[in-house]
Amino acid sequence: NFMLTQPHSVSESPGKTVTISCTRSSGSIASNYVQWYQQRPGSAPTTVIYEDNQRPSGVPDRFSGSIDSSSNSASLTISGLKTEDEADYYCQSYDSSNRVVFGGGTKLTVL
């Protein structure tokens, strides 16, 4: 099976842009869709990106997703950072047997 590796934490100032990476350890990042979840403290996760780059209804277009086959990674980019974006972010994909794989999570601090 493969692992998804995320940075433990990132920080950036309000109004700036931040990118969170998610690197797949083996197999192609493009072979299975990647999802991104936001989890604010004390709350359940919510989906901010699905199928690599799709935004659910209600998610602002400040959130975008992409994959890069050269680095075998997916990225979540948040532009125009707001203090309300401060949360944990998790990437997720599937293996060839439809089992779910989560990244370890990245704590985003907006300061």
Place this chain on the structure above:
Amino acid sequence: EVQLVESGGGLVQPGGSLRLSCAASGFTFSSYDMHWVRQATGKGLEWVSAIGTAGDTYYPGSVKGRFTISRENAKNSLYLQMNSLRAGDTAVYYCAAAAGVIYWGQGTLVTVSS
């Protein structure tokens, strides 16, 4: 409005059993793959099980043989039967519905302790 409401959590002794339920509304339940995901306090998300629209089931090695996922489309309900519970199973358990977009419930707390 999509709603997923988990229930059935609580305190159980090691070796005991518990059955979680997830009531779904606001979407065509039978058309969605359904998942259980758990999160221990201060830890990341851990996938627990999945059931496809055709009833195919999937488990990670950590729960295989102890947990059973099932669904009842006529009742728009998802279940997780958990047997031989261990302290390491203590977590908030979330149900999630996936068909492209993924919807999440609010979770139910399971505590395994003597």
